[in-house]
Amino acid sequence: MLNIIITIAVISGIATILAIILSLADVYIADYGEKKIIINKDKELVVDGGNSLLSSLISNDIFIPSACGGKGSCGYCKCTINSGGGPVLATELSYLTEDDIANNVRLSCQVKVKEDMDITIPEELFNVKQYKAVVEIAKDLTPKIKYLRLRITDGQQISFKAGQYIQLLAPPYPGNQEEVYRAYSVASSTKNNNFVDLIIGYVEGGILTTYVHKHLSQGDEVSFNGPYGDFYLDEESDREMVMVAVGTGMAPIRSILYEMLDKGINRKATYFFGARCKEDLFMLEEMEMLQNNLLDFMYIPSLSRPLETDNWEGDVGRVTDAIAEYLSEGENKEAYLCGSAPMIESTIKALKAKGIPEDRIYYDKFD
Template identity: 45%
Template sequence: MATMLLAPVAIGAVSAFLGALISITDKIVNNYGEVQIDINNGKKDVEVKGGSPLLLSLAEQDIFVPSACGGRGSCGACKVKVTSDVGPHLPTETPYLTKEEIADNVRLSCQVKVKQDLSIEIPESLFNIKKVKTTIEKITDVTHDIKEVLVKLPEGTDLQYEAGQYGQFEAPKYGKVKEATQRAYSFSSDPQDKEHLEFLIRLVPGGIVTTYVHEYLKEGDSINIVAPVGDFKVQKTDAPMICVAGGSGMAPFKSIFNQMIHDGSIETREVWYFFGARTTKDIFYMDWLKELEEKYPKFHFIPALSEPQEGDGWTGETGLITDVMDKYLKSDELKDAEKEGYLCGSPGMLDACMVVMRDNDMQEERIYFDKFA
C-alpha cells in the first residue's frame, strides 16, 4: 500500500523538476517570435508569442484547459490533441498518457512548448470556461486545517455549472512566491445560488495556494477564479450511489446533495455516503448530514475514524474508510445492486477505493471522480 501511495508523488515530483529544467533552458536559448494556433480546424485561430507552454498560451487568449496542478506537470489533466508535428512525447508526459492517447498524439498542454505554428483539437465546452474576478465574502474554519471560503461573483455574472465541477483558484504573488499560481478546488456551493461560489480548502504544508488561503487571504480581498471545469457529476440513472470522501473531498458532495434536494432525487435514489477522517477534530458538517439522513430514508451517512482518541466519545465506525465501505458493499442490502461509485479525495485514497469497488464487482466505467494531484 505504501508503494501505491508514494508512486504518484514520485512521478509528479520528477515530472515537475524535468519540466522546469526544460523550460529554463529553452527560454535562455531560443526566441520564437509570433506563432499561430489553429483550434478545432479553424473554429478559432489565435496568435501568441512563441516559447511558452501551450497551456499558458491558450490561457492568455481566455481559453482555459483544465489543469488541477496549475501547470506543474503533476496531474495529467491538461490533455489536448495536437494534429501538427511538435516532436515526440516527452518523458514528463508519458506517465499520464495511455498507449492509445500517445498513438493519437494526445499531449499534455503544460509540457508542449509553442515554438511554431500548430493545430490542436479541444472539447467545445472549454470555450465556455471563464476567468472571473471575485470578492472574498466570508472565511470560516470548519476544522483545524480546512477553511470554507465563500466568494461573491460580480453582478451580472452568468456562471452555469453542475454540482461536482471545480474551479481554478488563483493565488497572486505573495512573500517569496513570484508569480500567480492556480490550483483546482471543487465547488462546495449550492448550484442554485447564482451569486456565490464556495470552496473547502485544506492546508497542505508547503502548498503555494493553500498557504496563501490559510495565512494571507482576508475577507474583502479579490481573487481570480477560472470556472467551471471538470466532468465529475451525478449520472442520470436510478442506480444506488456509493459516495466516498475524506477531508476537503467533502466539497463536491455538499454541492451534489444540495442539488439532489432541489431536484427531488434525494427522495427517490439510494445514496450511501462514506466519509473518512482520522479523529473527531477532522470531521465536520455532521449535524447537517445527520439531518439529511433523518429526513430522507434513502440517504445513508457512514462516517468513520481511522484513529479515534480515547475519551472523544466516538461511537461510529472505526478503521480505514475503504474497509468500512467494503463491509457495507458485502451486506445483503448492497451486494447484488448495480451500483455507481463517486469519489473525491487524494490519489492514494481514490486508488484504494477503486480496488475495493472492483473487488465487489462494481464496473470501473461506472466509477466517477476527479483526481487532483
C-alpha cells in the first residue's frame, strides 16, 4: 500500500512540474511578438502575443463578460473569431453548441493571441467600462439578502438600460485567494448615473456572496464593470406588462419600475413576486409607493411556505398559481421575468397558457 501511495505521489508531482514548465515556457520562451487584433472590421489593437484574447482585450479597456476570471468555467466570454484563433480546444467544448462551433464562436479566455486575429464582438461592449466606487449603503433586507449602493468615485458616470447588469469584483480575502467577478442586475433607476444599487443573496460557499455578506461594509472601496445584457425594458412598446420575480430577481424589476416612474411610462403592469415566508418579503413600502404613483400598477406577492406566526392573509402558493388566478388572457401583453431556471421555465408555461407569445417573454435567468 505504501508503495502505491508513493508511486501516485511521484506521478502527481511529475505531472505538476511538467504543467508548470509548460506554462513558464509558454510565457517566457515562446516569443510571439506584437500581434494585431481587428475588431468588427473597424477597430485595430496592437498587443503582445501569447496572452489570452480576453486579457488582451481587457488590457485595452474592452470588457467581455467573464464571471470566472478567465478560467474557462463560466462560458460567458464568447466572441466570434473570424481568423487567427487556431483549433477549438477541449476546454471550450462543454460551453460551445454545434452552432457556436459552426459560426467560429469561441471562449476568449481560452484562445491565445499567437497570430494576427480578426474578431467580432457586440458593439455595446465598447460602452462597458471599469468603475471604482465606495459602498455608500449596506443593509440587510432579509436574513439572506443584502442591499448595496455603490457610489462611483473615479469621476465617471454610468449609462445603462433598466434591466441590465454589472460585474462586481471580489478581491482576495480570508478563504479566497484570487480575484473573482460575478454578475448582478442593477436595481436602481437609469436617471442615477453616479451610483448603482444591487440586491445580493447569500449562497453558502459562494465566493462573491460570502465577500458581500461577511466581509464588505459601508465605506469600503470596490470595483465593478458594466453594463452588460440584453434583458431590458422595451420603451417603444405600449403593451400591457407582466413582471415576475422571486428573491433577488427583484433587482432588475425594481430598476424597470423606477424607469417607468421617472419617465412617466403609463402602461398597465402587474408584478407577481414569490417568496417562501413573510420574512423573505422586502421593499414592501416601495411597492406600495409605486402602486400609488404609477398609473395602473399592481403588486401581487405570494408565499409558498408561510409560517403560522406570519399571520399571512395574502396569496399562498407559487407565482404560477397567482398568474393562473389573476392574469387575464390575451395576446397584447409582454412579460419580464427574473429568477432561477426552474422558475423561469414554469413561468413561461403559465404565461403561454394565458396567451402571451413566447417571443414576448423576456427573462434574466440566474443559477
